[in-house]
């Protein structure tokens with residue numbers, strides 16, 4: 001019979017981490033998870049990423065190794081959830097050459113920033129940049145459409161001597177709606193809302209958006225021609241593909257009608273399209289006409305990614321180390337259906353917390369699941385190897401980090417978001433894994449601080465969730481069927497498991513975190 005040895009061994013890294021304060025050891029897993037999440041968000045603050053990417057030298061500016069001459073020829077436009085802070089910093093650095101600008105930002109953001117003491121992310125009173133708020137609840141509306149029109153107008157008036165700085169961040173698609181006539185805003189919004197609700201990925205969604213828009217898919221850069229366009233992009237899409245972030249308004253690209261049709265077919269929307277959308281899709285693609293190809297070649301654009309999920313994960317890892325964890329990054333591109341993703345974390349937790357050699361079936365299941373959730377076999381093997389070493393060599397607690405953006409197929413009418421639904425599902429996967437003194441803890445949070453149409457970024461969960469809910473007469477499965485994860489977490493223990501950082505002013509997708517305690521292992 002196996003002799004049970006509790007091997008809560010000395011954690012080697014604790015000796016080396018000078019900055020770590022002994023008091024932190026006593027902090028709960030929950031508090032430390034929140035601190036690690038905060039560090040992820042901190043690293044991708046809009047003013048920070050702009051400051052790091054712009055170098056001012058007298059009357060020129062260097063961006064990504066390219067030098068541009070400033071001669072009171074600078075114009076600025078922007079659209080996205082993080083763009084106000086980006087614009088404030090850009091104006092601080094380049095304001096003396098700025099002629100004018102306009103940014104399309106989320107409804108209510110200025111008031112929220114003021115209320116939260118984030119004045120440094122607001123424009124000065126005498127700013128040359130006009131702020132236009134819109135896209136209530138992250139949906140394109142007439143306010144955002146007006147902003148898009150003003151941005152288009154500004155870009156169209158530029159000359160060869162001008163420099164257009166374009167600030168782009170996640171949420172930019174909803175903040176720059178310019179449907180191709182005769183499509184109405186409502187019709188375009190209906191199509192995208194149905195796609196999102198059916199679980200379409202952001203790539204699929206934005207493929208369709210590009211085909212229906214006057215500005216997306218590189219068309220904003222065309223309006224700005226012959227000016228030099230420089231885009232600073234805070235990425236919220238897996239792998240940072242320039243043409244998909246905010247639907248790539250400054251990335252000359254071709255929209256193939258076949259691709260658009262295949263997305264619409266996949267989600268069974270092809271037969272219910274409004275006549276105006278059908279008409280536009282049936283037109284010969286403007287991007288393939290001779291004239292546009294000519295101007296595509298002459299468009300002067302520099303697109304630069306200045307912040308991403310990977311940057312946030314690196315910073316989270318550093319904070320985790322300070323807090324006594326061994327950080328381990330799984331992958332920055334976890335995606336796929338939230339059910340499959342919750343299984344991924346359940347399996348990883350079981351693998352990491354096994355008191356004996358983990359059964360090979362777990363590894364096999366993980367490798368089978370990998371492609372469905374956007375994680376390469378290589379990353380899974382590396383992660384399992386490190387977890388195994390940590391377990392057998394007694395390295396202490398591990399903080400497994402990942403980023404990405406799973407999808408939820410909405411079947412119910414409840415309130416929630418993909419992070420809260422993921423946390424709820426992972427809580428069920430972890431059921432029964434309460435190792436003394438604590439079992440694994442899972443956090444999922446949207447870095448924008450807003451998970452779906454809720455005021456929470458996500459939630460924190462562990463193996464005790466199901467029993468806790470039962471004790472409070474909350475039927476987990478009912479909440480899940482109704483996609484009502486926000487209501488569930490709000491009611492459970494007075495909302496203690498909700499992650500509510502408030503509007504973070506940035507947006508680089510989601511952060512997933514599995515905190516694994518030291519495992520007492522069985523030695524035969």
Ligand SMILES: Nc1ncnc2c1ncn2[C@@H]1O[C@H](COP(=O)(O)OP(=O)(O)OP(=O)(O)O)[C@@H](O)[C@H]1O
Pocket residue numbers: 081138170171172174196197199236407408409410413414415416417418421446448450451452453483484485507
């Ligand atoms: N009740 C719900 N439960 C679970 N998920 C939901 C619910 N309502 C909406 N969602 C999901 O939330 C997602 C939209 O979330 P959110 O508004 O945070 O957008 P986002 O992807 O962060 O937007 P952007 O990329 O534009 O910043 C959609 O994928 C949708 O399926």
Ligand SMILES: O=C(O)[C@H](O)CO
Pocket residue numbers: 169170171172173174202206236237244245246247
């Ligand atoms: O705005 C959008 O399209 C999404 O946030 C992806 O960038």
